[in-house]
Amino acid sequence: MVTMRDVAQRAGVSVATVSFVVNGSKPVRDETRERVEEAMLALGFHRNPLGAALARRGHTRIIAMLYPALERPLTPTAVAFFTGASRRAREQGYDLVMWPIGNDAEQVAVLARTGLVDGVLLMEVQLEDPRVDALRTAGVPFAMIGRTAEPEGIGYVDIDFAATTRDAVARLHALGHTRIAFVAGSEPGYQHAARTRAESAYRTAVTEIGGPATVIRVDESPAAGRALGERILTDHPGTTGVVILNEHAAAGLLIGLAHAGTSVPRDLSVVSMSTSAYMAEMAEPRLTYLRAPGAELGEWGVDALLERILSPDHAPRQRLLACEYVAGDTLAPAPAGAGAWAGA
Amino acid sequence: MVTMRDVAQRAGVSVATVSFVVNGSKPVRDETRERVEEAMLALGFHRNPLGAALARRGHTRIIAMLYPALERPLTPTAVAFFTGASRRAREQGYDLVMWPIGNDAEQVAVLARTGLVDGVLLMEVQLEDPRVDALRTAGVPFAMIGRTAEPEGIGYVDIDFAATTRDAVARLHALGHTRIAFVAGSEPGYQHAARTRAESAYRTAVTEIGGPATVIRVDESPAAGRALGERILTDHPGTTGVVILNEHAAAGLLIGLAHAGTSVPRDLSVVSMSTSAYMAEMAEPRLTYLRAPGAELGEWGVDALLERILSPDHAPRQRLLACEYVAGDTLAPAPAGAGAWAGA
DNA sequence: CTGAAAGCGCTTACAG
DNA sequence: CTGAAAGCGCTTACAG
Incomplete structure (x- = not known):
């Protein structure tokens, strides 16, 4: 050497x-x-960065992206976060690595103490996220892609799930739908912040248009989507629209609906939130969706993190992005006569 | 501190x-x-591992997994590699991180010189992989998930694509198929080793059963799969079976076939190689497939790498795994009268 | 503008 | 079994 x-x-x-x-x-x-x-x-x-890092008391110019949900496949959106973040980090002279560790505070604390990373980017943020306290205690700079219930004082970039959900419901309503169900993922004991915010926005929006609130949880998998598609109209008769926040189940949902003899979008319209072109094309018919700005989130997440690292005294950067509407083949006017809600 | x-x-x-x-x-x-x-x-x-690493001339107990193809979503199989490898590494007291760097030798050389990782696990290996030379030159221990054209002296674990392909063709042939096409991914200027080996095994196998060899390349995306499905029987009339090694396109292929009025598996059988249950369920009908042993590959890849790190003088570990057959709904006997090949 | 020297946190022959 | 000391490769006040 x-x-x-x-x-x-x-x-x-x-x-x-x-x-x-x-x-x-x-x-x-x-x-x-x-x-x-x-x-x-x-x-x-x-x-040799080891020597350099030691001499300057720890700065390695490496940042870690913590992605806990590695049991499921990464959605194209998650991959886009990663590539966007990675590119931005490199531009700024940092390396970004993906560190696959669980959701518990202990593992995060261990990573933090190693001193191997200058900062941490959190993904899959929960409303109350134990990792946040662990990082605070350890004094490691961090930022979130997503946000906790009370993100004051923490840098983040997040999708505006409230606005996006309102948009989805409004687009269905504009076509005459009032009986709109909301489908989201279900992991026991896991308060995914995005889902919670979307669900609450859904309840408000659907009430405003005079429809019933129907919240359905299914596992994040194609098989669970299939099963739901086969029974959704039996379980919730009269439903004419679905807003789904569960990219892994959306294509399966359409398959299950077809099995049950439900024609999409003639009998039922589907709008998929926070989705990618890839997943839209995976489904038949092609999904009408609200595009998750994956790469932008990754880039801005890195910006927010570097701000914490380089200027810890500045106010943290916080930013919300809405999803953009992309027309597909799963949205159509409500079936005639389905507009009126005959009660629960 | x-x-x-x-x-x-x-x-x-x-x-x-x-x-x-x-x-x-x-x-x-x-x-x-x-x-x-x-x-x-x-x-x-x-x-503090920085001090420790410096003192012992560089050992960090971190290994990096190099995954170049981050433009496309990670397949469930790739995620399984990663989780399997990560778990095994942790068992052995190592941390494994995913390092998203391109395929070129230069970036690999930079990573190697940083001294931040004790070893490297290569994914998406090409027949002639520039990263191999870069790592050799840098003197960094490494192993491959996959293998180059001449992997002598390098530790690896790989799917036995030759055996798996023979299996796929044999299963179709046993049901009377002789006109079997082979569909694989296409990236310009990228000699994916798996694809090359599978294609060559396909040519041999299909010739042995007296059928024509039809090799089709499509982009690794659902959209490309759709487009292919719509034209495949027009372009290659008489085909009754498809072996596909392109997980991103398989579901789309079935959608395109349906659009073209082709009934699967009545008119056409499809067997998907190196696939996951997730992708099988994404497709309609459910894919009949050969399951990629993702987690095992990841675990054994780490074992092969640690062997290189800890016992550089031992013969490198090399291991091939076959894919296991999983029945689905896309394989059926060849349509009556389609058995005989009437010539090109 | 340049250098000698201390120090970052740890490991490891070498003595005892 | 334990300690004093050199050294890993670099950075950074402090002098000059």
């Missing part, structure tokens, strides 16, 4: 000077700099 | 002794050990 000492020797300067050149941390005379650079090139020097 | 010095001071011993206790690297008298342990507990000491 080529060290700074080797470079210093060859260039006839001290290791301090080499360090100044490498980091641009102090002005160096042009002629000296050139000698150092020449030596680095000739020797193939690359600074 | 609590350091070894703090612990040593409190316990009335030297930092060396603390280190011996922490690492179990030398015998320590029980009574001394207890004092040290008590001090560590009281102070909440956790060894």
